[in-house]
Amino acid sequence: MIPGTMQQPSKRKMDPPWVQSSFEGIGGDLSKASGCRNTISSLRPHIPVASKVKSRRGAAAASCASMAKTGWRQDYNRDSAESWVERHAPTTTMELAVHKKKVEEVETWLRAHALQYNARKGSILLITGPAGAGKTATLQVLCKQLGIIIHEWINPLEIGGNGFGKETFGWEREPRGFGSGVQTQVALFREFLLRANRYRALCLNGGEASVEPEARLILLEDIPNQFYREPSSLHDVLRKFSICGRCPLVLVASDCSGSEYSLRTLLPRGIQEDLGVHVISFNPVSPTSLLKVLMRVASAETAQVRGRPCVLNQTVLQDLCASSAGDIRGAINALQFAWQCASIRTQDTSDSTSSVFPRKLLRGGVGFGPGRRGRRGTESPTSPEESRTVFGGRDVSLFLFHALGKILHCKRENGPISESHALPTHLTHQQRNMLAVNPEDVVERSQMSPELFTLYLHQNYLGFLHDAEDVSAAAQHLSDADCLTADWAVRVEMRDYVAAVATRGLLHSHVGRARSGVAGVGFRPLHKPEWISVHRKYVEARLEAKQLFSSFCLPPLALHLELLPYLALLNTPLRNPGQIAFLQDVGRFMHIKLPHRQEVITIAEHDGGGIDPDNNPTDPTSALPAPSNQSAYRDLSASQPQPMDSHEGYEDEELFIEEFDSD
């Protein structure tokens, strides 16, 4: 007998009663979280189901668990240990706070691909949208309703057998089936994806396996990190899956604009089209739906608290909705937190509380308790910003489309101008109503550099102005903004001024529309700046010239301003077809006649603020041929012009081009 094993039980008995597991709430949460995960655990015993300790779901529960350690009332602790997000999870489509059309879209796809026997088995659905928009909840509710079993991939915490998972959570690693060696997460994932649907889930509870419906799908929300570093390996796996998969795959991914971990990096549009991925894009939950859910949750919680009347204040709920920016999970977590703060305050306002919660969080009873309205000192936060600071909430970033729209549509407040804002008589022609938005704030929330944002404005502003005077004034302001960053020495310091001059200048130029009484221009598609493709071409050409003319050993300036124009003018063919093509492409642009403007790319509603990684001008190397000298010359990329007929045969001629010294 090992002494350690003997001592273990008595040690447990001696634990003080106030020590509670930090995973208490989460454990309950996960066990509730579903049959689908149980299905997976039965299918793949070595994958630690409990490893899906999502911080988002555990946040509220973890805070409650830490509260429990301070020895407050047991009933309160038990009550608060469970996350409300899980406790009030929707069970039917009627309860979902998601727009009906989106629910129908997902349902139609599921019926066509998961329920139809003849449907293509390896079909892929991609559900995107902001975090907390109810994407997973919708899928789970629909699958439950349609009787579809979900096999969900959950990233294993322990892969190499270091004992962490086994010792901490009591999981056993399955030694057979996947080999005894260390397996990479990607290898495990590949195996899961291609094998998950071959076997039925085991019925460990003794129930009848035959009563299970056959329809099933694979859910991939927890994407292995390796794929973000190497998206091509995910593409390979998905390609294989689309050929030999036996059930549909649903990818759930949140939009995170401007992040390198964004979906566009992982699954660019080209790959989506290749694989025939069907995309359904969710919007943030509307404030009305959010408010309904919060009221339902709050009423249910109030009904549970016996003997303690809690009066809900709708203003607080509205503030929570506004500050959560369509994130239902965030809104419910904030409500739970606010409710618990209020409960603590009304139950026990001893000094011990202030050691856990900052006083700021405890002020005012946050909308609960009788007679709070109208009493100074117990006011609820009135502005979304204030409620955000009090209860947490989300830092609201704007999608590019909406950020540009806020400037280009130039919304102003109606009504007379207050005396404090009135300009002197000689400046009345400059008088405008108050702006509905703060332009600098919009630029900041777009998560773009002011210069790039100005470029987008420059590309799109013409369609939004009413007359030529407005266009002239706007162009003047945009030029001024451009000049501000002309000097590289002060470029960084001047960035903020660029944003202010460009956006405010553009907004100030909107005069004609108001004068003519036109309400607005309505919907207008927005486009990416042509500058992006021009700049991309410039960077590509620079790199290509460096490779093709490396034998001249010239610095870039001399290469581009002396050698290349000289060679282009000489009209002498070179030895190399790559060099010929290059000179024809960039050295003789004055002869190229463009019949019309270049085709511009329309911005989709959920495009992020950063430069599109599919078309990143700062990293043109991806679009270039391999930088091997031979292949770069022989195999010109399709985008490059091929040597003209007139030059055919020059390759064989012995021509000598004099190399000259740049000095």
Ligand SMILES: Nc1ncnc2c1ncn2[C@@H]1O[C@H](COP(=O)(O)OP(=O)(O)OP(=O)(O)O)[C@@H](O)[C@H]1O
């Ligand atoms: N009426 C409701 N409609 C939708 N979700 C609800 C509702 N009430 C509570 N919830 C809970 O809100 C949470 C929404 O999170 P969900 O995981 O579905 O969002 P998501 O869009 O998939 O976000 P992420 O991409 O971050 O996972 C779920 O835990 C769900 O149980």
